[in-house]
Amino acid sequence: MTDRKLRGAMVGGGPGSFIGPVHRMAATMDGQAEYVSGVFSSSPEKSRDFGKELYLEAGRAHGTVEELIEHETSLPEERRVDFVTICTPNYAHYDAVCRFLEAGIHVICDKPVTVSLEQAYDLKKRIEKSGLFFSLTHNYTGYPMVKQARHMVRQGEVGTIHKVVVEYPQGWLIGMLKNQQGAINPWRMDPAKAGKASTMGDIGTHAENLVRYVTGLTIESLCADIAAIVPTNPMEDDGNVLLHFKGGARGVLIASQVSTGEENGFNLRVYGDKAGMYWLQEDPNYLVIKDPSGFKKTYSKGNDILCEAARKAGRLPFGHPDGFIEAFANIYLESFRGIRALLEGKPIPGDLDVPGIEDGIMGMQFIETVVASAASDRKWCPWVS
Numbered sequence: 316m317t318d319r320k321l322r323g324a325m326v327g328g329g330p331g332s333f334i335g336p337v338h339r340m341a342a343t344m345d346g347q348a349e350y351v352s353g354v355f356s357s358s359p360e361k362s363r364d365f366g367k368e369l370y371l372e373a374g375r376a377h378g379t380v381e382e383l384i385e386h387e388t389s390l391p392e393e394r395r396v397d398f399v400t401i402c403t404p405n406y407a408h409y410d411a412v413c414r415f416l417e418a419g420i421h422v423i424c425d426k427p428v429t430v431s432l433e434q435a436y437d438l439k440k441r442i443e444k445s446g447l448f449f450s451l452t453h454n455y456t457g458y459p460m461v462k463q464a465r466h467m468v469r470q471g472e473v474g475t476i477h478k479v480v481v482e483y484p485q486g487w488l489i490g491m492l493k494n495q496q497g498a499i500n501p502w503r504m505d506p507a508k509a510g511k512a513s514t515m516g517d518i519g520t521h522a523e524n525l526v527r528y529v530t531g532l533t534i535e536s537l538c539a540d541i542a543a544i545v546p547t548n549p550m551e552d553d554g555n556v557l558l559h560f561k562g563g564a565r566g567v568l569i570a571s572q573v574s575t576g577e578e579n580g581f582n583l584r585v586y587g588d589k590a591g592m593y594w595l596q597e598d599p600n601y602l603v604i605k606d607p608s609g610f611k612k613t614y615s616k617g618n619d620i621l622c623e624a625a626r627k628a629g630r631l632p633f634g635h636p637d638g639f640i641e642a643f644a645n646i647y648l649e650s651f652r653g654i655r656a657l658l659e660g661k662p663i664p665g666d667l668d669v670p671g672i673e674d675g676i677m678g679m680q681f682i683e684t685v686v687a688s689a690a691s692d693r694k695w696c697p698w699v700s
Contacts, residue, residue, distance in 0.1 A: 317655045321348040324387065324396040324420075326380060326411050327403035329355030329365045334402050334425065338452075339369075341643035342400065347651045351375060352396050354383050380411055384418045398423060398448070398654055404508040405516065409434045412449070416441050421448040421654045423647070427520050427682065428675025430510030432699065435679040439672045448657055450650040451678075453524045453670040455581065457645030459616045459628040459637060460602040462668075464585070464592055465529045466622035467604070474589030479558070479566035481526050483518040483581045484574035488545065488552050504550050512682045513550035515541060518581075519570035519685065520678040524670065525583055526568070527677065532560040534681070536695045539688035544573045556685060559695070600636050624668065646670070 323342060328335020335355070342348050352375040355365040359378025366376020377383040387395045398421040401411045409429045415422050428451055429435045442449045455461060467473060502508045503517055510516055527533060541554040552573045558566035574580075581596035593603040600616035614621065617633030628645050629637055649669035656663050680699050688696035 317658045320346070321397045321651055321654060322395070323348050323350045323352075324383060324399045325350055325353040325355065326383075326399060326401045327355065327407070327425075328353075328400070330361055332402070337640060337643055338400050338402050340640050341454075342647045344640065344644040345648060347648065348398075350400075352377070352383060352387060354378065354380055380414055384414060384420075387420070388418055397421060397658065398650075401425060404502045405430050405510050406508045409438065412438055413441060416445045416447055416449075419445075419447065421657070423450050423452065423650050424675075426451050426453055426524075426670075426675065427510065427516050427678045428672065429679060432676070432679040432683050435672070435676045439676060442672050446657075448650065448653045448663065449672055450646065450653070451670040451672070451675050452643065452646050453521065453528075453674060454639070454643040454646050455521055455525050455596065456528045456668075456670060457628060457642035458594075458596075458599050459621070459625040460594055460599060460614065461525070461529060461642075462628050463602055463614055463621050463625035464583075464594055466624060467592065468530055468585065468587075472590060472604075473585060473587035473592060476530055476532065476564045476585060476587045478586040479526055479530060479532065479560070479564060480584040480586075481522045481566070481582070482569045483522045483571070484569065484577040485518065485572045485579060486575045486577040488548070488572045489575050504548055504552075506550055509550065510682070511686050512541075513548075514552050514570050514572045515554050515685050516682050518572070519554060519556075519568065520681060521581065522568050522570055523681040524674060524678060525581075526566065527674075528670075529583060530564075530585055532562065532564055532566075533677075534566075534684075534698055535559045535561045536697045537684055537688055538695050539685040541685065541689045551689075554685065554689075556688075599638065599642070600633075 328338055354362050354377045356362040362378055363376045399415050401408055401424045405427055408424055412422050412424055503513050536559045538557040541551040543551055544553045553571040556568040583594050585592045591605045602614045604612045615633045616629050630641055631637055646669055649667055653663045653667050684696055684699040
């Protein structure tokens with residue numbers, strides 16, 4: 316039975332990590348789970364020291380993944396972990412997911428899912444064979460107003476979509492170059508750790524995923540221009556992509572980490588023959604709808620007129636903002652619903668609203684198509700599959 320908190324382990328997310336604390340806050344926000352074990356650093360000593368900071372039970376902060384799995388699988392069922400969160404650099408995702416699946420432990424993984432499309436396809440086979448739960452933390456799909464936007468598109472309120480514009484401008488790399496205190500770890504600029512793409516793998520995949528989640532459109536072909544605007548960067552830090560979607564819609568995707576002064580200006584605009592819509596991540600509790608006459612209507616988070624999914628995703632009344640961590644927590648709530656079902660011998664609920672391995676595969680297809688297009692003399696590159 317699962318009339319208790321789920322027990323989790325974490326791989327990565329230790330000293331100096333940005334995303335580790337976000338995962339820990341999100342997973343535990345609603346009282347559904349607690350972290351009881353982990354490998355928090357590639358340094359065994361740092362990992363064990365960090366476990367003390369989290370007040371883990373002695374002996375449950377480990378030096379390696381192998382050590383963690385060996386220890387957890389030796390424990391009685393009522394004590395061992397139910398799931399693992401993997402928030403390491405990209406290159407370590409594949410091996411860690413494989414090991415935990417083999418150990419019979421459910422997996423929640425950061426994106427992008429792997430560093431190659433081949434690895435992503437292989438993980439799909441392993442996940443299906445294992446019968447275990449797997450989800451991917453494309454957390455922006457957890458925002459209430461993103462779910463409202465998706466609902467309105469599905470209900471036909473936007474009409475036939477003819478254009479999509481998605482932008483994700485950040486400026487943190489400029490700050491890093493100036494050695495400002497608190498700059499983000501530069502492993503994303505190391506191809507051995509990040510994979511084939513840096514900025515496009517980090518935030519470009521979020522942009523592609525958000526478009527597909529809200530609109531249901533899938534990319535047919537694209538024309539990409541990516542560059543290292545900062546000459547010393549070994550990987551791209553900026554990208555502009557023209558999109559052709561199946562069915563005829565057109566789109567533009569911009570992802571940049573050298574947009575000076577920008578913080579996290581992720582935004583989505585969808586234009587149909589009945590209405591247009593706009594959502595901004597830095598002001599996430601509002602969704603703006605425009606009719607052909609230019610009349611604007613703003614939907615706000617926490618309002619009773621919203622769809623069921625949007626109401627469910629909000630925790631506070633309107634006027635009380637929900638934010639990034641709450642959206643992340645919604646991914647965990649849905650993941651826990653799937654994990655609990657399997658622990659109780661039931662199938663995963665058919666209405667589960669959480670990104671999975673198919674989203675991971677699409678993300679890797681996006682990365683590889685962008686890289687192929689940018690390196691090609693052809694104007695348009697077909698979707699890599």
